[in-house]
Amino acid sequence: MNAYLFTNARIIDPSQNMDFTGDLLVKDGIIAAVGEPLDLPNDAGVIDLEGKWLVPGLLDMHVHLREPGEEYKETIESGTTAAVAGGFTAVACMPNTQPVNDSAGITRFILEKAQISARARVYPIAAITLGQKGEQLTEFGDLLNAGAIAFSDDGLPVKNAAVMRQALEYAQNFDTLIISHSEELDLSRGGVMNEGRVSTILGLKGIPAATEEIAVFRDVALAELTGGRLHIAHVSTKGSVEIVRRAKSRGVRVTAETAPHYFSLTEEAVFGYNTFAKMSPPLRTEEDRLAVIEGLKDGAIDAIATDHAPHSVLEKECEFQMAANGIIGLETAIPLSLNLVRDGYITASQMIRCMSISPSKILSVPEGSLKNGNSADICIIDPEAIFTLTRESLHSLSYNSPFLGKVLQGKAILTLIDGRPVFDPTGILRVPEVK
Ligand SMILES: [Zn+2]
Structure with missing residues (x-):
């Protein structure tokens, strides 16, 4: 089993009218529990999100x-x-x-x-x-x-x-x-x-x-x-x-x-x-x-x-x-x-x-909710992160943006699909993944 617990997150899930500070447990690629606070399964890694947003x-x-x-x-x-x-x-x-x-x-x-x-x-x-x-x-x-x-x-x-x-x-x-x-x-x-x-x-x-x-x-x-x-x-x-x-x-x-x-x-x-x-x-x-x-x-x-x-x-x-x-x-x-x-x-x-x-x-597609049992498709947002949009920072092949060179605030810092990190530039999930 591969399990990890996000703790201390601002969990925002409009599909369930949720906006609270709490925990979310991912088990084998599935959202296993959402609540405040959750018990930690023995073999789960823990990631303290320190108030960052956890959203679908x-x-x-x-x-x-x-x-x-x-x-x-x-x-x-x-x-x-x-x-x-x-x-x-x-x-x-x-x-x-x-x-x-x-x-x-x-x-x-x-x-x-x-x-x-x-x-x-x-x-x-x-x-x-x-x-x-x-x-x-x-x-x-x-x-x-x-x-x-x-x-x-x-x-x-x-x-x-x-x-x-x-x-x-x-x-x-x-x-x-x-x-x-x-x-x-x-x-x-x-x-x-x-x-x-x-x-x-x-x-x-x-x-x-x-x-x-x-x-x-x-x-x-x-x-x-x-x-x-x-x-x-x-x-x-x-x-x-x-x-x-x-x-x-x-x-x-x-x-x-x-x-x-x-x-x-x-x-x-x-x-x-x-x-x-x-x-x-x-x-x-x-x-x-x-x-x-x-x-x-x-x-x-x-x-x-x-x-x-x-x-x-x-x-x-x-x-x-x-x-x-x-x-x-x-x-x-x-x-x-x-x-x-x-x-x-x-x-x-x-x-x-x-x-x-x-x-x-x-x-009419299944995404967009943190309901128990759903695929763990999750985005973690740091609403405070400040960055300058540059050509080098973009992942797109093109850079035609009127916001190039502008200072922006807030960005995704971790993106998961089926519980696997597909964007994790600072290695937030690296530690709990190698158990
Ligand atoms: Zn159009």
């Missing part, structure tokens, strides 16, 4: 692993190495790879590759339409059988409302989820940042908030029409938060996520034509940022997902108009989310809920 392994429901096809930006191995370094034990990867994950063969390839090289659990999200062309639905049944867990054309919206309607109807046969990248393409075309004061000053073509809101409204209306289960990806505007909030109060089956950059930055980050502040949807205004935080606070927004989007120097260190959209996020999600807790906007429990049990329920 985090789940990021929106990442781009870039494999197959763009392995120079990220691979399943490097992306999941970044994930565990950021406290995530599971990631759901978007289908806009090359080729697109629109067939069972590609889904199986991703899972087989993950089996060999992934450091975290990998859940593939398959495309809604073949080639993400927005025309013909993929074979949902085959893709689910191959291991896909939800459907999205992320990176692009499903432009044709009739096709989106069909997807939401078809999805109900399998009780599966449709994830909407909400963007009205005719309105956003040519735009490279939020439309407003800063785009005017910089002389850049803007993307109005309405671009997103029209699409969110359309997809919510289609979910209401069909009864299908809809999830809105990367909510960035005040209007979108309000549309989702109202839809929920009417009983529409809709959930939503936002990304840490939308509650941490505004369009002002683009000043200096900073391509590391270019993403889709774009960074918005202070009013939008505060509305997104309000959404996290009152539950209009269910999850925090990073939209981790690695790009190489080629795609980012160029003219602003030409630069690719997206930033990496796996290794900054904890400190940026902790800022909201420190500033008193949300509680620690709300933060962890948005990064564990909430996305896990949306995706």
Whole structure:
């Protein structure tokens, strides 16, 4: 038997409404007991966490692993190495790879590759339409059988409302989820940042908030029409938060996520034509940022997902108009989310809920809880740790982050999957492991 006891931890598990200082026992890769304080089995190692947070392994429901096809930006191995370094034990990867994950063969390839090289659990999200062309639905049944867990054309919206309607109807046969990248393409075309004061000053073509809101409204209306289960990806505007909030109060089956950059930055980050502040949807205004935080606070927004989007120097260190959209996020999600807790906007429990049990329920996967008998997928966070984000400190193959060079506070110091350390830079588990 391999057993160890974490003592003196702040245990936060929103799935069981737990937030207390106590102990957790891991036995043979399983969570064997949670309480305060626990008796120590004879042969168990003891790790005193001195008040550090012990939370369920985090789940990021929106990442781009870039494999197959763009392995120079990220691979399943490097992306999941970044994930565990950021406290995530599971990631759901978007289908806009090359080729697109629109067939069972590609889904199986991703899972087989993950089996060999992934450091975290990998859940593939398959495309809604073949080639993400927005025309013909993929074979949902085959893709689910191959291991896909939800459907999205992320990176692009499903432009044709009739096709989106069909997807939401078809999805109900399998009780599966449709994830909407909400963007009205005719309105956003040519735009490279939020439309407003800063785009005017910089002389850049803007993307109005309405671009997103029209699409969110359309997809919510289609979910209401069909009864299908809809999830809105990367909510960035005040209007979108309000549309989702109202839809929920009417009983529409809709959930939503936002990304840490939308509650941490505004369009002002683009000043200096900073391509590391270019993403889709774009960074918005202070009013939008505060509305997104309000959404996290009152539950209009269910999850925090990073939209981790690695790009190489080629795609980012160029003219602003030409630069690719997206930033990496796996290794900054904890400190940026902790800022909201420190500033008193949300509680620690709300933060962890948005990064564990909430996305896990949306995706219908087993992660996100410290219940007895569950796999010991655990993240230990030092909320006080202060560090400077540097290229060298990142585990991702890419470094396109607007937080590069910034001093951040709070990070994962130990990540476990099935009770085994997958990220343990200071050797916290080394002692009890060799018994
Ligand atoms: Zn997207």
